[in-house]
Amino acid sequence: MVKKSISLKDILNLWVSQKKDRNHISIDELYDFLNQNVSLERRAEIMEHLIRCSVCSKKLKELMEAEEKANAMDVVFLKAAATFKPEWPIRVQTEGGKYIVTISPHEEEPERGLITVEVDRYWTRQIEGRPIVVRDGNRRELLRGIVINGKVAGKLDKLSDIELNGIIIEQG
């Protein structure tokens, strides 16, 4: 008997296309699923749906990729930004607690200074050795560097122009 030659990928594609499940899962539940925040029973149901649904499995894959990119990320939102007047030096912890950002002005030239980003001990293992970029609320790049020994530092100028509300630290 002559055997027909086919690929496993095509066979599985065909199976999935015939077993399609159109009751899509919300992005909220997919996110909870990814973060192990659903019951075991529901988890099995979602997994069963995912193998049959390219729409949801694609969404979940994108979510996983986004999580990976957001791993080193954190933000600073200072309260009542409109009325907030910074008192230098500024030392503030990011919302997620991953970093402490310190901006210290030069003693003789107050428009110039130093920015230091320290990684919280809890996050050091995940962030050490990664490049990070710090941008202020107006998207001005304040610092770019690789985290070494839990720290990155750099020089700054035009300190009074810095928008402290909405600082984002992300992977560079």
Add this chain to the structure above:
Amino acid sequence: MAEKDITKYYGLVYYKAQKFYRRLSAVGIAGQNKCIQFEDILQEGFEGLVKAFKKDNISTSYVNIRIEGCIKDFLRKVGSLSQEHWKKVKEYEKCKERLINENLREPTREEIAECLGISVRQVEEIEALLEKYYFTMDDIDSPIPSGDLRPDRKAEVRQMLELLEKCIESSLNEEERSILIMSIVHDYTLKELAKLLNKPLSTVAAIKKRAQNKAKVCLEKKGYNISDFGGSWNG
């Protein structure tokens, strides 16, 4: 609430910001040298998350609403879409979704007009708005090859499906099936599957290998030769 809890949602913020950015870039509103940059959207998303975290006992769905709300508010400010227009767009989307679910096909403008209780001309106006501000978040579709088979392959497909039922559903357990399909059909890496299933990478790799072999043996018994894990069968 523990401070570090908020970081669990950073991935969601990034995902949402990316979605909006891609949509806006596709219609030429965002991108390099445009008034809206990815970082702008990301910042708004984070602001939404921080606002959501001011409440106790929040759910992912609430966080999602706040993130999206903040991004949309920002886009409304920088764009020219008024609250009234937004309302129209949302009603249009709801109606369209309902009609698709009812009829299992794209509704006509006349059907949408009837559903919304407005004229076809007004539907066209909304569609023009949508073309510019294409914000629907749930219409990502990635078709799986199916239904495009040549007529002379239909009998072969039917036969094949019978075999598949046996080989995929009986010879593989749930875990093997999930890993095999997620990796081969949906292109998940072993690392992603390991995270998803909370298992070591080596275990996932071993399960995949075992599942491949089981499927291969089963199909070969039925008279098929597995050529490779890629290629095209649809003809």
